[in-house]
Amino acid sequence: xxxSNTPFDYFPLILMFIVAAGFVxxxxxVTHWLGPKRKTKIKLDTFECGxxxxxxxxVPFSIKYFLVAxxxxxxxxxxxxxxxxAVNFKELGALGIIEMFSFIALLLVGFYYIIAKxxxxxxx
Amino acid sequence: xxxxxxxxxxxxxxxxxxALLCGLMVVxxxxxVHSVLYLVLTFFAIAGHYILLxxxxxxxxxxxxxxxxxxxxxxxxxxxxxxxxxxxPHKNMLLKGAAVLAGGLxxxxxxxSLKGAETLxxxxxLNTQVGLIKNLGTVLFKDFLFPFEISSILLLxxxxxxxxxxxxxxx
Numbered sequence: 001x002x003x004s005n006t007p008f009d010y011f012p013l014i015l016m017f018i019v020a021a022g023f024v025x026x027x028x029x030v031t032h033w034l035g036p037k038r039k040t041k042i043k044l045d046t047f048e049c050g051x052x053x054x055x056x057x058x059v060p061f062s063i064k065y066f067l068v069a070x071x072x073x074x075x076x077x078x079x080x081x082x083x084x085x086a087v088n089f090k091e092l093g094a095l096g097i098i099e100m101f102s103f104i105a106l107l108l109v110g111f112y113y114i115i116a117k118x119x120x121x122x123x124x
Numbered sequence: 125x126x127x128x129x130x131x132x133x134x135x136x137x138x139x140x141x142x143a144l145l146c147g148l149m150v151v152x153x154x155x156x157v158h159s160v161l162y163l164v165l166t167f168f169a170i171a172g173h174y175i176l177l178x179x180x181x182x183x184x185x186x187x188x189x190x191x192x193x194x195x196x197x198x199x200x201x202x203x204x205x206x207x208x209x210x211x212x213p214h215k216n217m218l219l220k221g222a223a224v225l226a227g228g229l230x231x232x233x234x235x236x237s238l239k240g241a242e243t244l245x246x247x248x249x250l251n252t253q254v255g256l257i258k259n260l261g262t263v264l265f266k267d268f269l270f271p272f273e274i275s276s277i278l279l280l281x282x283x284x285x286x287x288x289x290x291x292x293x294x295x
Contacts, residue, residue: 005205007163008279010175010180023269040142047243060203060205061203061204061246062139062249063204063290064195064290065200066200066201066204066290067286067290067291069193069197070197070198070282070290071283071286071287073189073193073194073197074279074283074286076188076189076193077189077279078276080185080188080189081229081264081272081275083261084181084257084258084260084261084264084265085180085258085261085265087257087258087261088258088261088262091262092261092265094182096265099265099269099272099273102273102276103272103273103276104276106273106276106279106280107276107279107280107283109280110279110280110283110284111283113282113283113284113287114287118291119290121292124269
C-alpha cells in the first residue's frame with residue numbers, strides 16, 4: 001500500500017461498474033427493441049416449469065433459514081475485524097494476538113452455545 | 125490534480141443526492157420490499173462516500189456486510205411476515221409516539237457522536253490517509269481497544285438472542 005493512495009486510483013473500478021451497468025441496460029433495451037412481441041393471455045401467464053402456479057409467492061417460510069443467515073452475518077462481522085488486525089499484525093505484536101484471541105474466545109463461547117443448543121441441526 | 129477537485133465535488137453532491145433521495149423513498153414507499161431495495165441503493169451511495177473519503181476498506185465492508193448480508197436479513201424478515209393482505213397494523217397513536225421518541229433519541233446519539241468526530245478532525249487536520257486499512261487497524265487496536273472487545277460481547281449477545289428466539293427447544 002503506497003503513501004499516495006487516493007480515491008482516483010480506483011477510477012478503473014468505477015469505469016468497470018459503469019461498463020457492467022451499461023452492458024445490462026444495453027442488452028435489456030436491445031432485446032426489447034429487436035425481439036418480436038406476441039402478447040397472448042397464455043404467454044403472459046405466470047408459470048413454473050410448465051406447471052400452472054397455485055397461490056402466490058408471499059408464503060411465510062421457516063425461521064430456520066433466518067437463524068442460519070443471522071448466525072452467518074455475526075461470524076462474518078467477526079472475520080471483518082480480522083482484516084485490520086492482519087494488516088497491522090507485526091506492529092501490534094504479542095499484545096495484538098492477545099487482543100484478537102480474547103475477542104475470538106468470547107465469540108467461541110457463543111459458538112459453543114450454538115452447537116450445544118443444536119441451533120444448526122436441521123430437524124423436520 | 126487541480127482538475128480533480130471539481131469532479132470530487134460533483135461526485136459528492138451526486139452521491140449525497142442519491143443517498144438522501146433513496147433514504148426518503150425508504151420511508152415513503154408503501155411496499156416494504158421496495159423500501160429494502162431503496163435502502164440498498166442508499167448503502168451503495170454511502171459506500172461511494174467512503175471511497176471519496178479514501179476509506180476503501182470501509183467502503184467494501186459496507187457493501188459486503190450492509191448491502192449484502194444485512195439487507196438479505198431485512199428481506200428475510202419481510203418474507204417471514206404475512207404480506208398477502210395489505211394490512212396496516214401500525215395505526216396505534218401510542219406506537220407512533222414511541223417511534224418518534226426512539227427516532228429522536230437516535231438523532232441525539234448521532235449528533236453527539238458527530239460532535240466527537242469534529243474535535244478528532246481538528247486534532248489531525250488534512251490527513252488524507254486516515255481512512256486506510258492500516259491506520260484504521262492501528263486506531264482500532266490501540267485507541268479503541270475497549271469498544272472493540274465490548275463489540276464481541278455485543279455479537280455474543282446477538283448470537284444468544286437469535287438462538288433463544290429462533291430455536292424451539294429440542295426434547
